Amino acid sequence: MENIALIDWSRAQFALTAIYHWFFVPLTLGLSFIVAIMESIYVKTGNVVWKEITKFWMTLFAINFAIGLATGIIMEFEFGTNWSNYSWIVGDIFGAPLAIEGIMAFFMESTFFAVMFFGWDKVSKEMHLFSTWLVAIGSNLSALWILVANGWMQNPIGMVFNPDTARFEMNSFFDVLFNPNAYSKFLHTIGSGYVMGSLFVVGISAWYLLKNKDVVKAKKSIVVGATFGLITSIFLIFTGDESAHEVALNQPSKLAAMEGLYDGHRDVGIVAIGMLNPEKQIGDKKEPFVFEITVPHALSLLGFHDTDAYVPGINQLIYGDPKEGIEPASDKIEKGKIAISALKEYKEAKKADDNATAQKSLVEFRANEKYFGYGYLKDAKDIIPPVALTFYSFHLMVGLGTWFLALFFFVLYFAMVGKLDKQKLILRLAVLSIPLGYLAGEMGWIVAEVGRQPWAIFEMLPVGMATSQLSVIAVQTTFWLFAVTFTALLIAEIKIMITQIKNGMEEH
């Protein structure tokens, strides 16, 4: 029987871990490349100023890297500790990318990380540079495998349900690996990491310029940061578009929540800015927005590459739309229940060596297999994720991403014309944009994961079926243990980081 409190606390613990983990990972992804670029300039020019710059940013990278590891280890094991049903039902597919990540990426990162930090006088200049690049590549490879796993949760392909083992089993590794959803997510995620790394370098360098401290190094750093940021911001926009296109194709309920779209139709626009009506409930006639500014045609165009494309809304997804071939969710739930019951009969018949009944049950199961996960839902309305959280997170993320592009452009322009130190407002905005970068990244993950609800595996396995059979108190205990621990470590990280920055760019 479903234990709502257990599900919610398990969700809360995973969300806590993921949110904390994502405070640190983007900087690792982005700063590792920026540091590698800086060291490349040092090796090419032989200018020791670039070596000092590299070492400074590398120190900040290490402080961040350590806490990223600390929060990351929990995530892998939480699939077992808190989501043990999930681990069995989809472990045959989901476990592989995690194991491959360990073999192909983690060892590369951890081995060459040591050379990067302690090998300055132990290996040649070229070998050191090679190691720095390998740390960057290793951390990005790690993201690749994680996002292959996550992409599969959003768009499960390359598998078949085995009624004998009662789990999904992989039948095409390459379908899982080259899942279009995984690639759009991977590129968009690393893109956000590159932008975060750039914001960090630009923001801190801007602070030095405002304080008139380490001006030469700060100017050199800001040019690298803003150039990398400008290029990767454009990359981020393109990959974001592709990511949203994949959502439109595979996760219509998430798209409807992202846009607050209750009534779908053809030729739908995008809400550029809007405020949701807090009194709006699914199924009522109230207006969904208090106000909104819409860009006509845009959602159909961006989502389906056709201005006249049909986009289903929340109401169509719940109540169905026969004209567009959309089944009511209640029908899917009924079929899901038939599948669950047929699977049970199949298992019992197999146990009793009753092959005729087993075959009959199997045929019935296969006919309704597609809806298996729906059978565990109680209400048709459950198929819609929390609208307000998904909508505001999405729009805030997009708005901030646009601002970052403008910021990098202005910083680079003024740096090129030699007037950056006089642009106090731009420099202050650059400093303020560091936390905004973190906010945008977190919002992105909220869109991806809250928007996936109520599913652990989209349309296959609801979150409620995926948890371990634990007591609520056990999960509450560990939730608070890790909440306190991670908060303390975050405070430590921020204090150390600020002190290092205040000390200046010398002697690192």
Added chain:
Amino acid sequence: MFESLSLLTLQQYWWFILSLLGGLFTFMMFIQGGQTLLNTLAKTETEKNIIIASLGRKWELTFTNLVLFGGIIFAAFPLLYSVSFGGAYYVWMAILFCFVIQAISYEYRKKANNFLGQKTYETFLFINGSLGVILLGVAIATFFTGANFVKTDTNLSSWTNHTYGLEAVLNPFNVLFGFVVFFLARSQASLYFINNISEESIVQRARKQLRIDAVIFTLLFLVLTGMLLMMSGVEYHKEMFSMVKYKFLNNLIETPLILVVLLVGVASVLYAFVIAIRKNATNGIWFSGVGTVLTVLALFSLLGYNHTAIYPSLADINSSLTIENGSGSHYTLTAMSYVSLFVPFVLGYIYLVWKSMDKEKITSGEIESDNHHY
């Protein structure tokens, strides 16, 4: 290549890989052992910094090994992953906590304005090296002694008690297993310092400490082995499970290869102790390392092969897990087997990198002149 192998062969292959990884992980736990010796072997701040530097350049490999160990169980034996992690909840969570606090301690320990203070981070390292290691040993020992779980026809599991793994620390075999791993880690840490550090005062203290830890380890290991060989285990044939007396002793007798691997492994570890204590040798860590890997490989082989349950259920013997009923599918194990071909390549570059990084032993001069040290 792997496609033509039977499912059973693939299951055995992956149990072997897991065992090998378990052996490498146990070897690499000299890092944890070293963390518990920080205040014993170092009498000055510089000596402490030398020990931290010596460990700090390798701690991530052990950490990565743990992550990979978890990943391999998840991918190759998802039912073991699901049942053990989801059931022995408090133990695994406590282990994870011990590793979380390790991950930041090297980097933050000496940093200015580090919020918690140097002592706290050193305490974190001690907790990781002691409680973390002992609990890991306890958790792994439950694979031999079992746990109170049941699984349904659809392989979903639940525990029949509400202590969620806490009961594992009341089992003498589990606790003994934890302490054996702990004293092995400390013994290997001393062997490692003797090999990696040139500071004579530390090396002398490490040799002295090795005499104590090696003796305790050897005694505890003998008792543990005796208990293991006297223990009953769950045997299965197809889907029939039964409790068999002296199951692990039988396994050892029936598979002489495992006996040979075990004997060579134990002899190699003991040889490492003897040459380091009696002959002042510095290369003991390599003998001990190879010996540890072989010994763990043999112990895991006793557990996983010869129709033995890898995780016996104390609540319902028919719910016990084996490499056959708990593994991934033929397809996934095949795909993963191709990935496993990368492992020698990974081990190769780790070896080459560390050869170049460790060609000179760590000295106090290096630590005092290096700006970026832990």
